[in-house]
Amino acid sequence: xxxxxxxxxxxxxxxxxxxxxxxxxxxxxxxxxxxxxxxxxxxxxxxxxxxxxxxxxxxxxxxxxxxxxxxxxxxxxxxxxxxxxxxxxxxxxxxxxxxxxxxxxxxxxxxxxxxxxxxxxxxxxxxxxxxxxxxxxxxxxxxxxxxxxxxxxxxxxxxxxxxxxxxxxxxxxxxxxxxxxxxxxxxxxxxxxxxxxxxxxxxxxxxxxxxxxxxxxxxxxxxxxxxxxxxxxxxxxxxxxxxxxxxxxxxxxxxxxxxxxxxxxxxxxxxxxxxxxxxxxxxxxxxxxxxxxxxxxxxxxxxxxxxxxxxxxxxxxxxxxxxxxxxxxxxxxxxxxxxxxxxxxxxxxxxxxxxxxxxxxxxxxxxxxxxxxxxxxxxxxxxxxxxxxxxxxxxxxxxxxxxxxxxxxxxxxxxxxxxxxxxxxxxxxxxxxxxxxxxxxxxxxxxxxxxxxxxxxxxxxxxxxxxxxxxxxxxxxxxxxxxxxxxxxxxxxxxxxxxxxxxxxxxxxxxxxxxxxxxxxxxxxxxxxxxxxxxxxxxxxxxxxxxxxxxxxxxxxxxxxxxxxxxxxxxxxxxxxxxxxxxxxxxxxxxxxxxxxxxx
Amino acid sequence: xxxxxxxxxxxxxxxxxxxxxxxxxxxxxxxxxxxxxxxxxxxxxxxxxxxxxxxxxxxxxxxxxxxxxxxxxxxxxxxxxxxxxxxxxxxxxxxxxxxxxxxxxxxxxxxxxxxxxxxxxxxxxxxxxxxxxxxxxxxxxxxxxxxxxxxxxxxxxxxxxxxxxxxxxxxxxxxxxxxxxxxxxxxxxxxxxxxxxxxxxxxxxxxxxxxxxxxxxxxxxxxxxxxxxxxxxxxxxxxxxxxxxxxxxxxxxxxxxxxxxxxxxxxxxxxxxxxxxxxxxxxxxxxxxxxxxxxxxxxxxxxxxxxxxxxxxxxxxxxxxxxxxxxxxxxxxxxxxxxxxxxxxxxxxxxxxxxxxxxxxxxxxxx
Numbered sequence: 024x025x026x027x028x029x030x031x032x033x034x035x036x037x038x039x040x041x042x043x044x045x046x047x048x049x050x051x052x053x054x055x056x057x058x059x060x061x062x063x064x065x066x067x068x069x070x071x072x073x074x075x076x077x078x079x080x081x082x083x084x085x086x087x088x089x090x091x092x093x094x095x096x097x098x099x100x101x102x103x104x105x106x107x108x109x110x111x112x113x114x115x116x117x118x119x120x121x122x123x124x125x126x127x128x129x130x131x132x133x134x135x136x137x138x139x140x141x142x143x144x145x146x147x148x149x150x151x152x153x154x155x156x157x158x159x160x161x162x163x164x165x166x167x168x169x170x171x172x173x174x175x176x177x178x179x180x181x182x183x184x185x186x187x188x189x190x191x192x193x194x195x196x197x198x199x200x201x202x203x204x205x206x207x208x209x210x211x212x213x214x215x216x217x218x219x220x221x222x223x224x225x226x227x228x229x230x231x232x233x234x235x236x237x238x239x240x241x242x243x244x245x246x247x248x249x250x251x252x253x254x255x256x257x258x259x260x261x262x263x264x265x266x267x268x269x270x271x272x273x274x275x276x277x278x279x280x281x282x283x284x285x286x287x288x289x290x291x292x293x294x295x296x297x298x299x300x301x302x303x304x305x306x307x308x309x310x311x312x313x314x315x316x317x318x319x320x321x322x323x324x325x326x327x328x329x330x331x332x333x334x335x336x337x338x339x340x341x342x343x344x345x346x347x348x349x350x351x352x353x354x355x356x357x358x359x360x361x362x363x364x365x366x367x368x369x370x371x372x373x374x375x376x377x378x379x380x381x382x383x384x385x386x387x388x389x390x391x392x393x394x395x396x397x398x399x400x401x402x403x404x405x406x407x408x409x410x411x412x413x414x415x416x417x418x419x420x421x422x423x424x425x426x427x428x429x430x431x432x433x434x435x436x437x438x439x440x441x442x443x444x445x446x447x448x449x450x451x452x453x454x455x456x457x458x459x460x461x462x463x464x465x466x467x468x469x470x471x472x473x474x475x476x477x478x479x480x481x482x483x484x485x486x487x488x489x490x491x492x493x494x495x496x497x498x499x500x501x502x503x504x505x506x507x508x509x510x511x512x513x514x515x516x517x518x519x520x521x522x523x524x525x526x527x528x529x530x531x532x533x534x535x536x537x538x539x540x541x542x543x544x545x546x547x548x549x550x551x552x553x554x555x556x557x558x559x560x561x562x563x564x565x566x567x568x569x570x571x572x573x574x575x576x577x578x579x580x581x582x583x584x585x586x587x588x589x590x591x592x593x594x595x596x597x598x599x600x601x602x603x604x605x606x607x608x609x610x611x612x613x614x615x616x617x618x619x620x621x622x623x
Numbered sequence: 624x625x626x627x628x629x630x631x632x633x634x635x636x637x638x639x640x641x642x643x644x645x646x647x648x649x650x651x652x653x654x655x656x657x658x659x660x661x662x663x664x665x666x667x668x669x670x671x672x673x674x675x676x677x678x679x680x681x682x683x684x685x686x687x688x689x690x691x692x693x694x695x696x697x698x699x700x701x702x703x704x705x706x707x708x709x710x711x712x713x714x715x716x717x718x719x720x721x722x723x724x725x726x727x728x729x730x731x732x733x734x735x736x737x738x739x740x741x742x743x744x745x746x747x748x749x750x751x752x753x754x755x756x757x758x759x760x761x762x763x764x765x766x767x768x769x770x771x772x773x774x775x776x777x778x779x780x781x782x783x784x785x786x787x788x789x790x791x792x793x794x795x796x797x798x799x800x801x802x803x804x805x806x807x808x809x810x811x812x813x814x815x816x817x818x819x820x821x822x823x824x825x826x827x828x829x830x831x832x833x834x835x836x837x838x839x840x841x842x843x844x845x846x847x848x849x850x851x852x853x854x855x856x857x858x859x860x861x862x863x864x865x866x867x868x869x870x871x872x873x874x875x876x877x878x879x880x881x882x883x884x885x886x887x888x889x890x891x892x893x894x895x896x897x898x899x900x901x902x903x904x905x906x907x908x909x910x911x912x913x914x915x916x917x918x919x920x921x922x923x924x925x926x927x928x929x930x931x932x933x934x935x936x937x938x939x940x941x942x943x944x945x946x947x948x949x950x951x952x953x954x955x956x957x958x959x960x961x962x963x964x965x966x967x968x969x970x971x972x973x974x975x976x977x978x979x980x981x982x983x984x985x986x987x988x989x990x
Contacts, residue, residue: 542967543671545980554974596974611956 025069030076040064040071044128047073052086052116063124072124081120083113084131084144092135092145093117119144134451149451150211158212160387161435161448161494162428170426173389181385181496182257183223193262193357193369198376198499200225201256206494207436210449224496225254226440229433230404230412230475231421231489234396242395243384244415246403254413255378255497260354260371265316265343267366274321276341278302278366281319286339289314293344302368303353310350315370316343345372347526348503381502384495388429390420391498402478404488411478412490429493434458434471436492441465519557519597530556557597562590568614570600591617666983668967670917673910677895680904681706699852699873705898709875709891712918712926716874719854721835724869725847736840736847739864743849744838745831746776748824751783753801755821762812764821766803776830786829794820832858856881879924887924891915938962940969 027034027043037043044064051060059081061074085094094117101107112118121129121144131144133152138145150158156175157163163171182198189197203222206213213219227249234244245254267276279301281288293314296307301317303309320341345351351374359367376382378394385391403411421430435446435454438461448454462471472487507525515522521530533553541550562571564582571590574581579588593615603613646654663669684703699718700708708716723743729735754767768783784796784803797804807820837852854872859865860881872878873894879887892915896908917932918925925931929946936942939955939962954960964970967977976982 538971539671539675542668542977542979543675545667545982547977547980547982550971551974551976551982554971558974594974596972599973602972606952606956611952 025071027071027073029073031072031074037071040069044071052119054114054116058113058120061122061125063128065127074122074124079122079124081122082126083118083120083147084129085147086117086119087132087138087142087145090138090140090142092138094145118147150449153450155212155216158450159210159216159218160428161206161208161210162431163450165428165431166388167425170389170424170428173391174385174387177385177389177391177496177498178223178387180498180500181223182499183496184221185223187221189260193371194260195262197260199258199260200497201258202253205445207439207492208432208446208448208494211447212449224494226436226492227254227413227495228410229414229416229491229493229495231416231418232404232475232484233417233419234398234404234415237396238392238415238417239395239419241390241392241417241420243392244396244398245378245394246400246411246413247397248400248411249413250378250397255382255384255495257376257497259351259374259376259501261346261349261351261374262369262371263315263343263345265318265368265370266361267318267368269363269365270321274337276321277319278316278368279319280317281338281340281342285319286322288340289342289344293342302356302358303370305353305356307353308350309345309353309372311345311347313345314342315345315353315372316368318342343368343370347528350374376501376503378497379502381506383498383500384414385498386429386432386493386495388426388432390416390424390426390429392416392420393502398478404475404478404484406473406475406488406490410490414495418489430489431455431458433489433491433493434462436494437471437490438462438465440492514557518601519559521556554596558594559597559600560592560594561600562592563615563617565589565591565617568616570603570615593617666978666980668979669913673913676906676910677899677914680899680906683904684899684902701898702902706895709895709898710914710918710927712875712924712931714876716854718852719834719872719874719877721849721851721854721856721859721873722871723849723851723859724866724871725849725864726866729864730846730866733840733842733847735864736849739862740838740840740849741776741831742862743832743835743851743859745833745835745853746778746829748783748787748827748829751778751829752825755825757814757817757821759814759817762807762817764805764817764824766805766824768801768803770801778830783829787824787827790827791820791823832862835859875924879919884919884922884924888915888919891918891924936966938964938966938969940964940972941966944968944972 024036024038025040027037027040041064044062047056047062050056051058051062057075059075059079061072061079063072063074064070065072085092087093094112098107098112098117109118113120129143130141131146132138132142133146133149135145146152153163154175156178157171159178160166160171160174166174181200183200183203185197185199186192189199200223202225204225205219205222206224207226209219213222233239238244250256265278267278269275280294280297289312293312294317296303296309296313297317298304303313303315309315318341319338321337322339349372351372354371354373356371357367357369359369361367378384378397380394380397383391383393398415400411403415405411432448435448435458438458439446442461442465446454446458469487470489471491472489475484475488475490476482477484505525509521509528509530512528512530513522514520523529523532538550538554541547541553562573562580563569564571564585564587566587566589567582567584569582569584571580571582571588573579580590581588582590603615606613643654681703684706699705699720700716704717723739724730725736725739729739748766751768751772752766753769756765756767757763758765768780773779773783780798780801780803784798787803787805788794788796793808795806795808797806805820805824807816832855834855835851835853839850841848841850854874854877856870856872856874856877859870860867873890875887875890875894878890892908892911895911895914896906899906914927918927925935927933933945934942936945939951939960943951943955945968955962962969964973964975965978967979970977
């Protein structure tokens, strides 16, 4: 006797659940139950679960009876003719939808050849065992598993045409590849995901050589002429949002030019690109820190009457400017309003990103790298027929990672380009022999390697070079968005320590563990220097041990407690002073005793 | 001869290891020179260096304990969990285990070794039971004993009965062939009491040494060695035939209480080093020796961490910087503690030169 559950709620007890499961499934196939109903039997707990709730992912499989799939040649013919639909196949119980629970009861054959009496289902296609991202990778069965993982992760980061309606969208940040190409070596999934309508990469001529060491550690060498012809160029779009809010008490943000003397006003030059309304014009070039939308906000919540009475200006410049380190041309300006009726101005700035040293590229095999050098075409190696590669990949990237699929793709890409057709590289198609034959037919008897010449000296290389066509993705990690350094600069108000993060021109933190390293080296003075970003001079009362202030009127330093001026000048970190202040705010009296300063 | 710094009046040559005692002339000079070279300089941060030298290789140890499937072995905690256990000075290791060596009379003879092994392994009453029944009418627990097992362990029914009565009061035991009839003598007794008594009886210690749950007899280089799971050093050392010099446990606190703090300190060094080496990483012993010294110098084994070494630093700021900031600051305020700023962390906090390395040198202007 085992329990029967419906949507996780116990219905009651029944015996011979396995038999019951089979009968229920039979009925479902005949159409007496919804097709999305899952019936599963947990053997270890002797429980039957019937589920019909939302959120289960169902997956289609061909039903197998007595070792024979129900989907016959007839059906396939009809499908091609178009006289039968997918829904009809499901309705007839030829194709079944299983959820994760029911899958545990199924015995699924991957291909028709391996079917036995015991099998209950058959995969529609062997490649169906992969998810969407993984099935976008060519020749996945020839790569190590982790490479597929990396590869599918990077396919997602590739810039292409992410959605076809990008022109009317206002994403905060988006990247568009200028000349996306269909991959020479493709998978069938492409068609079903729509990626063949808006691809996200380019077919490049790849040579596997070293070049003066500028492609060590996975760096890439790129042909300058290729970049000039448009390789990897992309547009970066960023949308800035300005809201003109209305505040309590009748105050509101004003879109318009600030008058002279308003708090926080920027140099006049920053406002020159704006139209009369205080909003930038479309197709106007905007540099870093240029104002896109000029906005004036109230500082404090004092009413208009008080403002007049007290005679203080209650205005501050709160304009939207182009981010630090970014520039571009204004793509579009959208004027709209939100639910409260407040004005919203969205400006999209478009920046043309030409590949430069440090930009990240990757193939679909987890082989990523940044540009290490951009070489003029005349210095690039060339083949007998005068072909220069677009990208020079270091051969060391291959052996330890065992991405045979990468080599196969380059090879298949080369064949595809020579024959003039795209090559299908969907998983488990076993195309190896076919490709080999095509290669031989094209005259490459010893593989795809070719004689090449050094571009600088014109000398022939002693070995033949592996050269072909591979699909490269431009990933959205660009140096221009990441490069950052600082010697000195902004500090935070509270602690007087350097700010954090690139967008705030922040410093790079010298952390706890780095501190330990300097200590281990005995570099005490270097350590002091590192940690002296918030160095501050204090006077400390010898009597009370408190930090003193300068009384400018009396022209002396005074203790806040005893008003005496028996003080000692010391140096310490401002953060420590802050700690002492906070202790004092909690009624703890920290006392500093200063001994005579020792000169180091 | 090279000038060698050392304790006043100490002959450096004597400090050298035994195998270098016969060195003469140039060789001796070279050895002493090397000895001098290898010494730490004044002001070197040996603590930080030790910490880094242990923790860097430790990052390479995988967290997962490794064991070969299907082999006869006692599975003990290994790798990073064990290393953490050692430095945390846990009262009881996750898998306490012993290596019991036997003296010459027993070591080579398998039969005699087995005899000792059977004396050591703890047998509980539940290990001997075939069946247990409750007679609710008579209020009697019937325990059916496995005869084969007790003959294997050289036990009699009387001995088992005695083992029970020794620690359980108010029970009467009748023996009938291989069944023990246990009857509680107290007057008011209900079924619940009988049940709890039954559970208690199951755990009764019958034979062997308490705590030693598993035993494995191995022949190592022609000598029989007993490996155990569970540890009870004091009791094992009392057994005749056990080699008291070599017998070994991995329970540091037990060693500290039985053999003394020096032994515990050596055990920390040995266990930590062996744990690291078994995982394929290595470090110099002296780093571990320093850590072990820090853990033991107060006379008892202290953990590295909040409740041990780091928690007993003299500086308030250093303690507050590590963990439980609020606790240390409030306590310091309550007690009126003073921080002399003698160590590293507190000087980093206030932004002074740390008294380490080049910071140890101070020059006073005499003027």
